[in-house]
Amino acid sequence: MACSSRRMRAFRRWMKRQSIEYSEAIDLLIQQQDQQVWVKALCDIHEGDLIATIPKNSCLTVKSSGACRLIEDFCLEGYIALSVALMYEKSLGQQSPWFGYLQLLPDRNPDVPLLWSVEEIDELLVGTELHKTVKEDKALVYEDWKACIVPFVESAPIQLNPDDFDLDQYLAAKSLISSRSFQIDDYYGFGMVPLADLFNHKTDAEDVHFTSVSSHSESDSDSSENIENPIDDYQNGDPSGQNQNGSTGNSLEGDFSSDDDTCSSTTEILEMIMVRDVKAGDEVFNTYGSMGNAALLHRYGFTEPDNPYNIVNIDLDLVLEWSSSIFSSRHTRSRLSLWKRLHHSEFPGQQIDYFEISSDGEPEVELLKLIFIILLPEKAYNEFDKPKVALLSNKKEIVLGEITETNKKLLLTESVRGGLLSVADIRERCYGLRSMEDDIEALKSCPVTNRKLYHSLVLRTNERRILEKLRAYATAGSAGVRFVNGCNGSTLRKKLQR
Numbered sequence: 001m002a003c004s005s006r007r008m009r010a011f012r013r014w015m016k017r018q019s020i021e022y023s024e025a026i027d028l029l030i031q032q033q034d035q036q037v038w039v040k041a042l043c044d045i046h047e048g049d050l051i052a053t054i055p056k057n058s059c060l061t062v063k064s065s066g067a068c069r070l071i072e073d074f075c076l077e078g079y080i081a082l083s084v085a086l087m088y089e090k091s092l093g094q095q096s097p098w099f100g101y102l103q104l105l106p107d108r109n110p111d112v113p114l115l116w117s118v119e120e121i122d123e124l125l126v127g128t129e130l131h132k133t134v135k136e137d138k139a140l141v142y143e144d145w146k147a148c149i150v151p152f153v154e155s156a157p158i159q160l161n162p163d164d165f166d167l168d169q170y171l172a173a174k175s176l177i178s179s180r181s182f183q184i185d186d187y188y189g190f191g192m193v194p195l196a197d198l199f200n201h202k203t204d205a206e207d208v209h210f211t212s213v214s215s216h217s218e219s220d221s222d223s224s225e226n227i228e229n230p231i232d233d234y235q236n237g238d239p240s241g242q243n244q245n246g247s248t249g250n251s252l253e254g255d256f257s258s259d260d261d262t263c264s265s266t267t268e269i270l271e272m273i274m275v276r277d278v279k280a281g282d283e284v285f286n287t288y289g290s291m292g293n294a295a296l297l298h299r300y301g302f303t304e305p306d307n308p309y310n311i312v313n314i315d316l317d318l319v320l321e322w323s324s325s326i327f328s329s330r331h332t333r334s335r336l337s338l339w340k341r342l343h344h345s346e347f348p349g350q351q352i353d354y355f356e357i358s359s360d361g362e363p364e365v366e367l368l369k370l371i372f373i374i375l376l377p378e379k380a381y382n383e384f385d386k387p388k389v390a391l392l393s394n395k396k397e398i399v400l401g402e403i404t405e406t407n408k409k410l411l412l413t414e415s416v417r418g419g420l421l422s423v424a425d426i427r428e429r430c431y432g433l434r435s436m437e438d439d440i441e442a443l444k445s446c447p448v449t450n451r452k453l454y455h456s457l458v459l460r461t462n463e464r465r466i467l468e469k470l471r472a473y474a475t476a477g478s479a480g481v482r483f484v485n486g487c488n489g490s491t492l493r494k495k496l497q498r
């Protein structure tokens with residue numbers, strides 16, 4: 001207790017020296033049981049209130065770090081460069097201008113799956129969207145360290161202690177950057193933003209926003225710029241969560257972009273402004289962006305109970321596995337290539353390796369099209385060809401090219417529904433032997449403080465609920481809908497029953 005309040009007092013003194021200011025309406029508190037910091041409203045705070053200002057030059061970035069020249073001379077970029085800057089400043093101890101800030105931070109964020117052991121990853125994440133991704137991350141981090149950090153330390157013109165830049169320190173730095181870095185502006189790039197990174201996250205219900213205020217505007221008067229979320233690559237299908245500059249995309253709602261990337265930025269400040277009223281005693285939340293629990297756990301090491309951005313992906317390979325369990329591999333190959341041709345004619349150059357199932361269990365249209373094509377009877381398939389027309393029952397025709405997200409239910413023939421159910425079952429098997437009921441029971445008895453187990457169980461149960469909803473989607477309103485596109489119906493049904 002005494003130790004954590006001493007650290008907080010030292011941080012407050014450091015902020016004062018850096019001209020980081022915050023309103024008397026908020027307080028920064030450390031939770032005793034897990035040492036997590038949170039921001040509390042001391043009195044009623046109102047929308048529009050300015051609660052903090054942070055000079056950009058107080059942020060720990062590659063540009064502001066003492067290692068800037070070394071890093072730039074060695075052509076390091078993105079998160080590797082920021083990791084080196086962070087490891088360098090940590091290695092300086094009290095000599096670092098950021099010591100007062102760094103001494104408040106944990107040495108690493110152990111909740112970020114990148115830091116879990118391989119056994120923990122296999123045990124806790126099996127079947128989830130993160131399992132493969134985190135294992136790949138681990139391998140990539142090792143490669144980056146060996147290919148970039150080791151030669152950097154060995155060839156630096158000043159003496160660097162290799163222990164301060166070893167693999168363990170690199171992983172620690174990466175976990176902090178992943179869970180605490182912000183995109184600041186074109187000049188500073190992304191980096192650690194003291195004070196701003198003490199706010200916890202709440203999806204779609206944040207209380208505070210960031211704004212960049214520049215005194216370098218053309219009109220020579222102060223101008224402010226609203227902050228936009230950076231591209232969220234996770235949502236765009238890159239589960240690594242890293243965007244092109246190597247930033248993890250954590251803007252905590254902020255890309256403090258400035259138009260002028262040649263100016264030194266030193267007079268610019270970041271402002272934190274309330275976007276809703278908060279009552280005295282309540283926590284003041286920020287948002288790290290709109291993302292599902294897989295992305296939250298991946299980058300920040302936590303999940304939320306009712307996250308509307310959850311998704312499950314079904315790999316193309318799983319669909320092909322299902323097809324090959326019913327049809328010959330020749331059949332699967334030819335149907336896949338027809339689906340690919342159709343897809344490329346609509347979206348040239350776009351490749352699909354997996355299909356997204358939204359939080360309410362809706363499959364994306366391309367999955368339905370692929371299942372539909374796989375199940376087309378031989379005759380319809382042979383006649384299909386140029387006009388891209390598929391025959392349905394009651395003498396109706398549908399043009400696959402005209403099926404979109406809005407009218408995709410037209411594809412839900414009985415056999416497509418069956419196919420969807422089988423694919424959902426195959427995806428479900430990825431979670432291993434523990435049933436959904438086992439997971440729900442385990443979650444009920446798991447304390448939140450057992451963070452790895454708790455958050456991985458939330459992720460597993462969320463994903464499995466989506467698969468349940470997918471099954472409900474596949475069966476909803478099926479009675480009486482009798483299309484005939486399926487493969488030899490009785491064979492397929494038998495296989496499904498089995």
Ligand SMILES: C[S@@+](CC[C@H](N)C(=O)[O-])C[C@H]1O[C@@H](n2cnc3c(N)ncnc32)[C@H](O)[C@@H]1O
Pocket residue numbers: 035036037038109111179180197198199200201202299300301302303
């Ligand atoms: C930017 S920091 C926020 C401040 C942090 N609580 C601290 O102690 O410095 C992000 C980390 O805070 C924690 N965190 C933030 N929002 C959370 C939430 N809604 N539930 C659980 N943990 C959260 C996670 O450990 C995350 O990696």
